[in-house]
Amino acid sequence: MKKILTLALCLVAAGSAFAQNAADLKARYNEGKNEYEAYDDARTKQMINPNDKSIDPVGMAQHLINGYNIFMEVLPQDSLPNEKGKVKPKYSKDIISKINGHYNDYFNGAINFYNDKKYYPEAYTLFMLYGELPSSPNATKFMQETPDSTINMAFFNAGISAYASNELPAAIKAFKKARLNNSDNPQNYIYELACWQYMAQNDSTLEAEAEKQIAEIAKAGFDKFGTSQMLFVNNIVNSLVQAQRYDEALAFVNDLISKNPNNSSLYGLRAFVYDRLGKDNESVADYRKAASFQDAEFDTLRLASRKIFQEGTKKWNAIEGAAPEARADVKTNYFEASKAIAERAKQLNPDDSDVDYILENINYALDTYFNK
Numbered sequence: 001m002k003k004i005l006t007l008a009l010c011l012v013a014a015g016s017a018f019a020q021n022a023a024d025l026k027a028r029y030n031e032g033k034n035e036y037e038a039y040d041d042a043r044t045k046q047m048i049n050p051n052d053k054s055i056d057p058v059g060m061a062q063h064l065i066n067g068y069n070i071f072m073e074v075l076p077q078d079s080l081p082n083e084k085g086k087v088k089p090k091y092s093k094d095i096i097s098k099i100n101g102h103y104n105d106y107f108n109g110a111i112n113f114y115n116d117k118k119y120y121p122e123a124y125t126l127f128m129l130y131g132e133l134p135s136s137p138n139a140t141k142f143m144q145e146t147p148d149s150t151i152n153m154a155f156f157n158a159g160i161s162a163y164a165s166n167e168l169p170a171a172i173k174a175f176k177k178a179r180l181n182n183s184d185n186p187q188n189y190i191y192e193l194a195c196w197q198y199m200a201q202n203d204s205t206l207e208a209e210a211e212k213q214i215a216e217i218a219k220a221g222f223d224k225f226g227t228s229q230m231l232f233v234n235n236i237v238n239s240l241v242q243a244q245r246y247d248e249a250l251a252f253v254n255d256l257i258s259k260n261p262n263n264s265s266l267y268g269l270r271a272f273v274y275d276r277l278g279k280d281n282e283s284v285a286d287y288r289k290a291a292s293f294q295d296a297e298f299d300t301l302r303l304a305s306r307k308i309f310q311e312g313t314k315k316w317n318a319i320e321g322a323a324p325e326a327r328a329d330v331k332t333n334y335f336e337a338s339k340a341i342a343e344r345a346k347q348l349n350p351d352d353s354d355v356d357y358i359l360e361n362i363n364y365a366l367d368t369y370f371n372k
Contacts, residue, residue, distance in 0.1 A: 021077075029074050029091045035067030036098050039105070058116050061109030064102060065122055068129065071095045096138045103143050106130040107154060114157070120165035127158035128174060152178040156188045168195045179220060186229045189221040193235065215239045227256060230265045237269055241276050249273045264293035268300035275307060284311050291341045298348040305342035306358050308334055309365075316369065327369075335366055 042060045045052055075096075078089045110126035113119035131154035134143045159174035175192035178185070193214055200210035214235060221232035233256065240249035253270045260266060271286035287304035290296055296304075312334025319326050339362045345355045 022082075025074060025077055025091075028070060029078075029095070032067045032070030032074060032095070033098070035063045035070065036102065039063035039067065039102070043105070057112040058119065061112045061119075061122065061126065064105060064109045065125060068099060068106075071099060100133070100138065100140050100143060103130070103133060103140075106133075110154075110157065110161070114161055114164075120161045121167070123161040124158045124165075124167070124170060124174070127154045127161060130154040131158065131174075131177065148181055149184070152181055152183040152185065152188070155181070156183065156185055156191075159188070159191055163191060163195065168199050171195050179217070182224075184224070186221065186225050189217055189224070190229075190231060193217045193221070193231075211239070211242075227260050227263055227266070230269075233266075234269065237273065241273060246273060246277055262293070264290045264296040265300055266290075268296075268303060271307065272303065280311055280314075284308055288337075291344075296344070298345055298352075301341050301345035301348070302352070302355055302358070305338045305345060305355070305362075308341065309338035309358060309362055312338065313365065316365075331366070331370055335362055335369075338362055339366070 039060050042055055042063070046055050046060075075092060078092045078095070079087055081087050106126045107130045110123045110130065113123035113126065131151050133139055134146045134151060155174045155178035159171045159178070162168070162171035162174060172192055172195045175188050175195070178188045179192060183189070196206075196210040196213045196217070200207045218232045218235035218239070221229060222236060225232065227233060237249050237253060240246070240252065250270065250273055253266060253273060257263070257266045257270065267286045267290035271283045271290060274280075274283035274286060284307060287300075287307050290300050291304045312330050315326070315334065316330045319330070339359065342355055342359045342362065346352070346359065349355065
């Protein structure tokens with residue numbers, strides 16, 4: 001008799017627990033529903049009167065994110081077995097309908113969060129939601145037909161939002177999603193690469209993984225954009241040089257030069273490889289070639305002026321006796337040549353301290369050796 005009574009009490013308790021859980025779930029569902037309805041009411045007012053100052057765009061976005069978060073809490077619980085062991089969802093259909101029905105609103109809400117500059121994490125959440133929903137199991141046909149370019153824009157914006165709040169792992173996740181979805185925005189690859197560089201600089205335990213990821217991103221960037229984005233080319237060569245795979249680095253750059261003979265940066269890059277190999281004459285020759293182009297970039301000119309001056313100093317110190325021709329050669333082809341290149345670099349970046357230091361040393365050498 002006691003066992004039967006105990007079992008009956010357990011069943012009553014279980015029934016009460018299920019009833020309480022059902023009540024709590026309903027209340028929570030209504031909270032989420034109210035958040036979406038609050039957004040809808042504000043959106044309707046905004047459409048009727050776009051100049052209505054009582055409407056808070058950030059507040060509207062907050063209703064969206066609140067509603068979504070609550071629904072994502074309710075959704076899995078709505079699929080749990082009831083007291084009879086059966087699964088009978090009550091709210092899932094409506095939840096999915098409301099989430100999908102506000103698809104475009106998530107992008108707009110994310111923009112409102114981002115533009116306020118105080119809600120970058122919330123902007124990240126909504127941009128990611130917009131990017132990920134089209135591939136979710138319950139996505140509508142309309143959502144599935146969202147262009148990849150638009151989805152990638154959402155992921156890129158999510159990455160920028162996380163980057164702005166220094167949440168670099170989250171930023172990497174977003175940028176990588178866009179990259180793997182064949183993004184045609186080079187900035188997406190550049191930011192992902194930069195995130196890994198910053199993380200490795202601040203945490204030495206990440207250096208090996210960062211090196212691997214940077215190589216992967218650089219290759220993907222190069223495969224997509226070629227030499228139009230030299231950052232990826234530079235990173236590929238740097239990775240090969242760091243691994244002391246000099247022959248591969250030279251073969252890679254030589255192939256690019258054969259296809260792009262008027263690309264100044266490529267000659268500067270080959271000069272860098274030769275420099276690491278200790279082939280000074282070849283390095284100087286390539287730096288001269290790189291600097292001969294009128295569109296040579298700042299870093300190319302800066303490195304060229306430094307290397308040519310350094311080699312001129314070596315040659316000067318090796319001169320024995322009067323040797324007027326040798327001294328004149330150093331003056332004209334090394335010191336004055338490096339000065340002219342450094343001055344071009346300074347025009348491109350007047351505040352660079354490295355160029356100022358190079359010019360200071362060149363001028364000192366010219367004054368000391370030739371203006372006595």
